[in-house]
Amino acid sequence: MSSDVVLTSALRSNLLSLQSTQRLIDDTQLRLATGLKVNSALDNPQNFFTAQSLNNRASDLSRLLDGIGQSIRTIETADNGISALTNLIEQSQSIVQSARDTLAASQGEARLIGTVDLRDTGTGDLVTDLTIADGAQLTISTTDDAGALITRNVTIDLGDTAESLAAEITNTFADNENAEISARVTDEGFLSIESVDGRSFRIQDDVAAGTPVSLAGLTALGIGDAFETEVRGAAANDRAAATVIAGASVTSVSIFEGTGDLTEAGDLLTGTYIDGDGNTVFGGFQVADTFTINVDDGGAGVSSGVFTIAAGSTFQDLVDQVNQTAAVNTLISANFDSSTGQLSISSLDDTVENVELTYTAAGVTNFDIGLGDPNGALDPLSAVAAGTYDTVFRFNNSTEALDSLANDYNTLRGQIDSLVTDAQYRGINLLNGDNLTTFFNENNTSSLTTNGVNFTANGLSITEATFRSSTEIELSSTQARDALEAVRSFGSSLANNLSIIQTRRDFTEQTINTLTAGADDLTVADQNEEGANLLALQTRQTLGVTSLSLASQSQQSVLRLF
Numbered sequence: 410m411s412s413d414v415v416l417t418s419a420l421r422s423n424l425l426s427l428q429s430t431q432r433l434i435d436d437t438q439l440r441l442a443t444g445l446k447v448n449s450a451l452d453n454p455q456n457f458f459t460a461q462s463l464n465n466r467a468s469d470l471s472r473l474l475d476g477i478g479q480s481i482r483t484i485e486t487a488d489n490g491i492s493a494l495t496n497l498i499e500q501s502q503s504i505v506q507s508a509r510d511t512l513a514a515s516q517g518e519a520r521l522i523g524t525v526d527l528r529d530t531g532t533g534d535l536v537t538d539l540t541i542a543d544g545a546q547l548t549i550s551t552t553d554d555a556g557a558l559i560t561r562n563v564t565i566d567l568g569d570t571a572e573s574l575a576a577e578i579t580n581t582f583a584d585n586e587n588a589e590i591s592a593r594v595t596d597e598g599f600l601s602i603e604s605v606d607g608r609s610f611r612i613q614d615d616v617a618a619g620t621p622v623s624l625a626g627l628t629a630l631g632i633g634d635a636f637e638t639e640v641r642g643a644a645a646n647d648r649a650a651a652t653v654i655a656g657a658s659v660t661s662v663s664i665f666e667g668t669g670d671l672t673e674a675g676d677l678l679t680g681t682y683i684d685g686d687g688n689t690v691f692g693g694f695q696v697a698d699t700f701t702i703n704v705d706d707g708g709a710g711v712s713s714g715v716f717t718i719a720a721g722s723t724f725q726d727l728v729d730q731v732n733q734t735a736a737v738n739t740l741i742s743a744n745f746d747s748s749t750g751q752l753s754i755s756s757l758d759d760t761v762e763n764v765e766l767t768y769t770a771a772g773v774t775n776f777d778i779g780l781g782d783p784n785g786a787l788d789p790l791s792a793v794a795a796g797t798y799d800t801v802f803r804f805n806n807s808t809e810a811l812d813s814l815a816n817d818y819n820t821l822r823g824q825i826d827s828l829v830t831d832a833q834y835r836g837i838n839l840l841n842g843d844n845l846t847t848f849f850n851e852n853n854t855s856s857l858t859t860n861g862v863n864f865t866a867n868g869l870s871i872t873e874a875t876f877r878s879s880t881e882i883e884l885s886s887t888q889a890r891d892a893l894e895a896v897r898s899f900g901s902s903l904a905n906n907l908s909i910i911q912t913r914r915d916f917t918e919q920t921i922n923t924l925t926a927g928a929d930d931l932t933v934a935d936q937n938e939e940g941a942n943l944l945a946l947q948t949r950q951t952l953g954v955t956s957l958s959l960a961s962q963s964q965q966s967v968l969r970l971f
Contacts, residue, residue, distance in 0.1 A: 476848060502889045612651060674725040825866045
């Protein structure tokens with residue numbers, strides 16, 4: 410067209426070269442500005458989509474890292490709970506040991522302490538001041554180290570004082586014996602009679618020859634509260650007596666059936682039973698025979714529970730009757746241990762002064778189960794005449810101190826439940842049965858499940874404590890020990906899982922770094938290279954402009970002709 414501008418070939422060639430150079434400069438400036446050599450699929454489709462895939466996986470793994478971090482916090486919370494639980498359980502073990510020591514201290518000796526100041530009775534002469542018969546005798550029985558019965562008579566003569574009576578009792582068991590029984594007068598003037606090494610002992614007012622002190626005389630001496638008149642089938646056998654127990658429980662010898670099998674709680678009371686040596690300890694019980702338990706708890710008086718043997722009555726029925734009788738079940742408890750074949754009665758309150766067990770039989774029987782002495786030698790009785798037989802026990806209680814320790818133990822037990830409830834993180838509580846699943850890849854095909862446990866008191870099988878007997882104390886000790894082992898074992902499992910999760914976290918972080926680096930290798934521009942390229946292109950552009958100027962000079966020469 411006539412209006413088109415006509416450029417020479419040289420000019421056109423230079424212009425095309427400058428346009429190409431400018432496009433290259435624009436591309437290089439874009440790479441420098443974005444830091445990427447591949448900014449879109451148009452730049453390099455293969456590298457662009459490969460890098461995008463790598464970055465997508467890196468992004469997915471980055472989101473997983475958040476979940477892995479939260480799993481670590483959940484396990485750390487549970488681990489803190491484990492540490493606190495360990496402290497609580499170890500503290501409960503200390504309480505159990507204190508209960509064991511307290512019980513052992515009370516079982517170290519049986520003590521009978523009077524309530525009358527014998528130094529303030531007048532002349533000080535027990536016979537004169539207390540109207541005790543001159544020559545009145547006490548019979549004191551205990552056992553030696555081999556379990557054999559020791560019986561000694563103590564006489565109260567005219568002129569005897571509290572101090573001389575205490576000295577006579579002590580000397581009686583020191584001469585030709587091993588000082589199993591001793592006596593003293595306390596600072597308050599009370600007569601105190603004690604045993605050693607956990608022995609029980611009996612005091613009774615009847616002797617083969619001589620004058621008994623009588624229950625009135627025992628009361629005058631200040632120790633009458635421990636005694637009741639024991640009935641032994643016939644009036645001539647009745648006596649004021651008491652078995653003073655070291656501790657708060659009295660246990661029978663192991664009882665066997667006539668076949669030699671150990672007696673169990675479900676065996677019938679109407680059977681015939683023997684001891685370990687084959688001696689008949691009782692038998693001939695009949696329907697309508699009765700057991701009566703009288704509990705004297707001092708100021709409140711005597712409370713009674715009566716059990717009448719019925720057809721099919723068992724040892725467990727007898728125990729249940731005692732434990733379910735409201736009049737006595739707050740003061741004493743009964744138990745029959747099938748694993749040892751032993752019947753036991755325990756005092757539950759320090760106010761209990763004595764417990765009287767009475768058996769009324771319609772026929773002839775033996776009742777010699779050894780209550781009060783592990784070997785059954787302290788109060789042997791066989792071939793009891795038809796009628797009534799009873800025996801009286803005086804407990805050396807420590808239930809107040811033991812109850813206080815049991816209360817402390819149970820308080821800790823409650824704190825275990827509270828601690829477990831609080832040991833949760835974002836609604837997951839590994840100590841209360843919840844499980845935790847941690848995923849390690851974007852497809853959720855790689856994971857670790859941390860199984861929770863139930864570490865409440867019930868879950869750890871820690872029952873409420875009573876500490877009323879060595880059996881109950883040892884039960885609490887066993888439960889605390891087993892609970893501590895379980896907690897420590899789970900703590901080790903948690904540490905192992907935490908180590909695995911932390912290792913996978915580190916691996917995931919390294920994988921993300923590798924993926925990102927791989928994507929960068931495909932798309933990130935080399936700044937040095939692109940800078941050099943830009944400088945070269947700018948130089949080329951300058952040279953192109955110069956070349957364009959040279960190409961136009963021929964036309965400028967034609968212009969000078971005019």
